[in-house]
Amino acid sequence: MFFVSSIPIQPDVPFGPPHERSDAARNRERLLCAARELVDEFGVEALTMDALACKAHVGKGTVFRRFGSRAGLMMTLLSDSESEFQRGFMFGPPPLGPGATPSERLMAYGEGRIYFVLENGELLKAAATNARNRFDVPATVLAHRHIEVLLREAGIADPWVMAMSLLSALDPERIVNDVRVHGISPKRLTDSWRELVTRLMGSS
């Protein structure tokens, strides 16, 4: 018998549950474990909520209470990699992190994001489908703010809206489609992103 770490790892949302019941914690572990196995073995598509509940020996209601929706589950599965990526552009070394010019940082951001998407594309797509609002999810809001700040420093007139536009250009579904369907190489994507940022922000 082992006890699950009572330290709120970083499961559902900010400031994890104040007092999570032990059975709830046990089931959450089971579910995440089973989910990763299913994804690794059969791909994201095969991860249905019924299959997950069955594999984790848990009722279907439990799955939805824990993660809210299929999209919510996918976000949880992504949260570790996403956090790492976020640390990179918030606290990491330049040019991605602080210390470079806004233009350089934005280029590095897009480049990093493109490769991140190419690694986690299926998960990201699944996390975006049927989400009440795929734009107002924490990770996206954070990315938007980051870009907004860089654009403001560069003297863009409406950084909020422009940040949205740039973020759209990094949409996972679009990037995956370019690569998988049209055979566009990652290099072309990053080169084009650099050109976009260069022309948009000049050398600032």
Next chain:
Amino acid sequence: MFFVSSIPIQPDVPFGPPHERSDAARNRERLLCAARELVDEFGVEALTMDALACKAHVGKGTVFRRFGSRAGLMMTLLSDSESEFQRGFMFGPPPLGPGATPSERLMAYGEGRIYFVLENGELLKAAATNARNRFDVPATVLAHRHIEVLLREAGIADPWVMAMSLLSALDPERIVNDVRVHGISPKRLTDSWRELVTRLMGSS
């Protein structure tokens, strides 16, 4: 032997079927009529395939044979307005149509598209959800080619990819979200688009 379209992939959009049986034609009219009524009265969300079949006094299978999917039905409902918009940027007067500089035309395109999206947002969103590939639909391919040509004239290094990026910035879901959720005014959207195009293409 005539070449009857045995490929139900596309909705019957281009130049109606060669030899459509009379009952098929009758049912298609019924369905389109009923669909428009349902949308007008209860909104796009309420347009379920069951409700439509029921209202048109037609079997469910007939609905799917005709339109392939819910997304296909939505595209059919959009096809008139979409064609009109397409005529505008292909053959219409400048600055949208031929005769203006690429930069001016691209600005006009985005502006027109934004207002088009604000008028047909729900339909466009519904036409994009669960479509096997929301990017490879005829209307989108055409828009992409148009932008690609303008960008090439302006000396962009990789017009194909850049056109994809710009097209992403005009994604219906994103625009509707900006306006409806964040209260961004259409003017801010079009102004920001102009700024983007200006910086991207200079004065060319």
Next chain:
DNA sequence: ATACTAAACGGACTGCGGTCCGGTTTCTAT
């Protein structure tokens, strides 16, 4: 008119995401 065939029909059926609610388990206070 009649017979024949390919196309169209319709509705039962499947699979999936998501909800609901009566029963059970864990925690806390006494």
Next chain:
DNA sequence: ATAGAAACCGGACCGCAGTCCGTTTAGTAT
């Protein structure tokens, strides 16, 4: 130890998109 409440559990249930297949019907050839 015990009782009570809050949180949790599970799986039956729902609505919807999409499929399947036995039946009907429109067009054609005789």
